[in-house]
Amino acid sequence: MNEDFLLMIPGPIPVHPRVFRAMSMKIMPHRGDEFNKLFLEQSDRMKKIFKTKNDVFIIAGSGTAAMDAAIANIVQPGDKVLCITSGKFGERFRDIVKAYKGAVIELKYDWGMPIKAEDVKKALEKDPAIKAVTMVHNETSTGVRNPVADIGKIVKSTKALLVVDTISSLGGDNIEVDNWGVDLCASGSQKCIGLPPGMSFISVSQKAWDVIEKTDGTCYYLNLKKYKNNKYKAPYTQPVSMAYGLKEALDIIDECGFENWIKKHEKMAKATREAAKSIGLSLFPHDEKTCSNTVTSIKVPEGIDGQELVKVMREKHGIIIAGGQDHLKGKIIRIGHMGSVTEKEIIVTMACLQMSLKDLGYNTELPSILTPIWKI
Amino acid sequence: MNEDFLLMIPGPIPVHPRVFRAMSMKIMPHRGDEFNKLFLEQSDRMKKIFKTKNDVFIIAGSGTAAMDAAIANIVQPGDKVLCITSGKFGERFRDIVKAYKGAVIELKYDWGMPIKAEDVKKALEKDPAIKAVTMVHNETSTGVRNPVADIGKIVKSTKALLVVDTISSLGGDNIEVDNWGVDLCASGSQKCIGLPPGMSFISVSQKAWDVIEKTDGTCYYLNLKKYKNNKYKAPYTQPVSMAYGLKEALDIIDECGFENWIKKHEKMAKATREAAKSIGLSLFPHDEKTCSNTVTSIKVPEGIDGQELVKVMREKHGIIIAGGQDHLKGKIIRIGHMGSVTEKEIIVTMACLQMSLKDLGYNTELPSILTPIWKI
Numbered sequence: 001m002n003e004d005f006l007l008m009i010p011g012p013i014p015v016h017p018r019v020f021r022a023m024s025m026k027i028m029p030h031r032g033d034e035f036n037k038l039f040l041e042q043s044d045r046m047k048k049i050f051k052t053k054n055d056v057f058i059i060a061g062s063g064t065a066a067m068d069a070a071i072a073n074i075v076q077p078g079d080k081v082l083c084i085t086s087g088k089f090g091e092r093f094r095d096i097v098k099a100y101k102g103a104v105i106e107l108k109y110d111w112g113m114p115i116k117a118e119d120v121k122k123a124l125e126k127d128p129a130i131k132a133v134t135m136v137h138n139e140t141s142t143g144v145r146n147p148v149a150d151i152g153k154i155v156k157s158t159k160a161l162l163v164v165d166t167i168s169s170l171g172g173d174n175i176e177v178d179n180w181g182v183d184l185c186a187s188g189s190q191k192c193i194g195l196p197p198g199m200s201f202i203s204v205s206q207k208a209w210d211v212i213e214k215t216d217g218t219c220y221y222l223n224l225k226k227y228k229n230n231k232y233k234a235p236y237t238q239p240v241s242m243a244y245g246l247k248e249a250l251d252i253i254d255e256c257g258f259e260n261w262i263k264k265h266e267k268m269a270k271a272t273r274e275a276a277k278s279i280g281l282s283l284f285p286h287d288e289k290t291c292s293n294t295v296t297s298i299k300v301p302e303g304i305d306g307q308e309l310v311k312v313m314r315e316k317h318g319i320i321i322a323g324g325q326d327h328l329k330g331k332i333i334r335i336g337h338m339g340s341v342t343e344k345e346i347i348v349t350m351a352c353l354q355m356s357l358k359d360l361g362y363n364t365e366l367p368s369i370l371t372p373i374w375k376i
Numbered sequence: 377m378n379e380d381f382l383l384m385i386p387g388p389i390p391v392h393p394r395v396f397r398a399m400s401m402k403i404m405p406h407r408g409d410e411f412n413k414l415f416l417e418q419s420d421r422m423k424k425i426f427k428t429k430n431d432v433f434i435i436a437g438s439g440t441a442a443m444d445a446a447i448a449n450i451v452q453p454g455d456k457v458l459c460i461t462s463g464k465f466g467e468r469f470r471d472i473v474k475a476y477k478g479a480v481i482e483l484k485y486d487w488g489m490p491i492k493a494e495d496v497k498k499a500l501e502k503d504p505a506i507k508a509v510t511m512v513h514n515e516t517s518t519g520v521r522n523p524v525a526d527i528g529k530i531v532k533s534t535k536a537l538l539v540v541d542t543i544s545s546l547g548g549d550n551i552e553v554d555n556w557g558v559d560l561c562a563s564g565s566q567k568c569i570g571l572p573p574g575m576s577f578i579s580v581s582q583k584a585w586d587v588i589e590k591t592d593g594t595c596y597y598l599n600l601k602k603y604k605n606n607k608y609k610a611p612y613t614q615p616v617s618m619a620y621g622l623k624e625a626l627d628i629i630d631e632c633g634f635e636n637w638i639k640k641h642e643k644m645a646k647a648t649r650e651a652a653k654s655i656g657l658s659l660f661p662h663d664e665k666t667c668s669n670t671v672t673s674i675k676v677p678e679g680i681d682g683q684e685l686v687k688v689m690r691e692k693h694g695i696i697i698a699g700g701q702d703h704l705k706g707k708i709i710r711i712g713h714m715g716s717v718t719e720k721e722i723i724v725t726m727a728c729l730q731m732s733l734k735d736l737g738y739n740t741e742l743p744s745i746l747t748p749i750w751k752i
Contacts, residue, residue: 001410001620003402012403012616023617024396026379027388027572029696034377060574061437061597064612068597077594099596190613196403198436198574198615218453218594220475221437221444236440237566239574240388241399244377320405 005314008349009322010140010168010295010336012190012197015245019194022248023241030238039238042246046201048258049170049193049250050185052177054203057227058246060239063167063188065222066200068096070163070184071134072219073212077101079131082123082160086146087111087139088325089165097134100217105130111328112142112297114290117150124158131211132161132183138169141325143297143334144285145173152180161208167191170201171253172265172338173293183208189242192265192294194249194339199242204228252340265293268337268346272296275350279357279364284332296335297324304360306330312359317352381690384725385698386516386544386671386712388566388573391621395570398624399617406614415614418622422577424634425546425569425626426561428553430579433603434622436615439543439564441598442576444472446539446560447510448595449588453477455507458499458536462522463487463515464701465541473510476593481506487704488518488673490666493526500534507587508537508559514545517701519673519710520661521549528556537584543567546577547629548641548714549669559584565618568641568670570625570715575618580604628716641669644713644722648672651726655733655740660708672711673700680736682706688735693728 007014028035039058046056059065071093075081081102083094086109097104107123109115115135124130133155137148148164155162161183166175170185172192177185183205190197204212204224212224220226226235253261273283273291276298284297300306307330310323324332335349355374358364366374383390404411415434422432435441447469451457457478459470462485473480483499485491491511500506509531513524524540531538537559542551546561548568553561559581566573580588580600588600596602602611629637649659649667652674660673676682683706686699700708711725731750734740742750 001401001404005402005404007403007405009405012406012613015403015617017400020400020617023572024393024400025377026381027383027391027566028377028381029383029385029698030388030573032696061441062613062615065437065441065597068595071596072594096596099599100594188613190403190616196399196615196617197406197613198618218448218476219444220447220472221441221598223475237388237438237564237573239438239572240566241391241396241572242574320408322405 005318005320006345006348007320008335008345009320010334011338013194013336013339013341015196016194016252016340018252019245019248023245025244027240030240031232035240036232038247039243040233042243042250043233045250050177050203051175051179052203054177054205055228056201056203057224057233058238059200059202059222060198060236061200062197063186063200064092066186066188066202067093067165069202069222069224070186071096071100072217072222073224074132074161074208074215075100075102076215076217078103080105080127080129082107082120082130082133084115084120084133084135085109086113086115086142086144087136088141089136089139093134093136093163093165112144112284113286114144115146117147117154120151121154124154124160130160132163134163136165137175138166138173138292138294140168140295142284143292143295144290145169145292148182149176149180152182156181161211169292169294172262174262177203189246192338194252195242195245199239199246265337268341268343269293269296271343271346272335272337272350275346279354294336294338296337297332299332300330301357301362304357304362306333308360309333309356312356313352316356319349319352321349381694381696382721382724383696384711384721385696386710387714389570389712389715389717391572392570392628392716394628395621395624399621401620403616406616407608411616412608414623415619416609418619418626419609421626426553426579427551427555428579430553430581431604432577432579433600433609434614435576435578435598436574436612437576438573439562439576440468442562442564442578443469443541445578445598445600446562447472447476448593448598449600450508450537450584450591451476451478452591452593454479456481456503456505458483458496458506458509460491460496460509460511461485462489462491462518462520463512464517465512465515469510469512469539469541488520488660489662490520491522493523493530496527497530500530500536506536508539510539512541513551514542514549514668514670516544516671518660519668519671520666521545521668524558525552525556528558532557537587545668545670548638550638553579565622568714570628571618571621575615575622641713644717644719645669645672647719647722648711648713648726651722655730670712670714672713673708675708676706677733677738680733680738682709684736685709685732688732689728692732695725695728697725
């Protein structure tokens, strides 16, 4: 396998060599005391990342497994759920609710537009039977960070549960599950936490448990009651190697200091945005104040094909960035800056982006150090 | 972490260093052409292991995820399912059917007793509305291999689907999905295939697809239609590192030759059984002809506490074997011989088992080479 590339997509991310080494440790029995201690310690440490005292469970599966668990355990056929959509992953929650035959009330925004808390308030007032509100904190498809805190304030005072996807922000942005009133918070391993894909996380509030206990849903592998009641807090075989990796990844975060880790993400995001603007590019999110801490979405300039741009970045420079999804294909590019990514990777990515744009006919003046490099 | 132990439980297993090294390769984008090629190639190679031309999908999740998928996609509330139970994992299928509100008809045998094909025939004749039959090929909890081929012959001529769990036998025993008429075959990574836990597999026959298309089930993450219709044959983020590991694990099997790989398992099973009998121990399965190829269950001799025996093996010799589950706790021990395990590990395990039994008062005469070692 050719490993000469730099992965700058919004997850999965380049995994730190320490994490890989930890994952290569001898497999322990998944039901032994030693592994159980390690496993439960990591679930506990995840509470710090979620900023919660709620239960946090580790699920063997990708992030969508945790999103599915959040819905499957609270939605019975006919239950009304307000699904806020402004991108691909908000729509995924809506589709999961439909899969469980919930009655979807969609609060729909154009991709990239900010979510307005007052719209949520109105929707909840209009229909007090709404059982849950779903939203995405960090919409990977658009690079927008949505105002979970503002919406939490509204949902908190109702009987509805707030269900949030933090897959692409957990660990890389400030998330306050308890202060914001997030009842079910679903996340994944392969973004800012720094693991390969294949593990997901979910936090469950008491308000959520009260609903779960009364819900006669249909699920087994993702049945949260089974997680809660199992003495290992994992009713089925845990992903042993991934758990070793999680310990190491959390050690790396702790060595940096968790708040510094988030600040590092903030800096990388700002650096990427400012570099993009400095060469005349526009950010995709409608309002820069809503820009994500972990993925930057940039409009592809008029007359340039975004898919071609991604290809030049890959083929000429060995840098893998993401294009747009669904109707944004070819129209935006997305650069992930998650986990162990430093300014070195940002510098090289943005430099190569500028050169690639110039290759495709974009009118830009390269800085002196890039001019000779571009000509090679 | 203390890695000085020998893991001889029926999964997870000691993972080959080559597999760990493969899993440490740089993470590729999960939706890129290169990874997709690798991923689809491995699903194709798994068909050889299942001996099937059916679709085979890779799921990010433990083996139970594949069992759940097999049921969630075919069972609507009220659907009749014949669940054959003779151990913990047969019971798991029954519980999954219940979770999806299927109407369970249980064909129940005492743990360790052989399943009789004529009982299945009678049950199907008695109730032609039965939509599916669930069974376990290799019952990890008892060390019994069940007669899937015989039951396949019966189910094939009905409209019912045959749903089989091969989690602890796939790769280590002969499984002929097509010849036996298995419609949904669920399996996992952490047994005879040789990976860490966290990945599962499922094969789906045309007969199963016909039912799935007509079933209005409730599932999302495990919705097999989404797997089939997705161009990556994985609708959600694939477990990238595990996929690298799977390629390496299948390379190891291919280098040995798949039929030789199974024969090696057969030899290890026979060696374990014969060694146990040579010191006067009895096998747990009622009929030795039904003994598993991948896990050997041995009765703990009268007057000895099985949990104590497991403890002595662990603490004195650093060998981890499994005890009995549920009502068999303390009454049996289970030794796994899966994946890369060779006669060296069997020799040392059985030698230490004999010494541990002697420590606990079992009347046995140690062979000459063990006598001085036991006294150390």
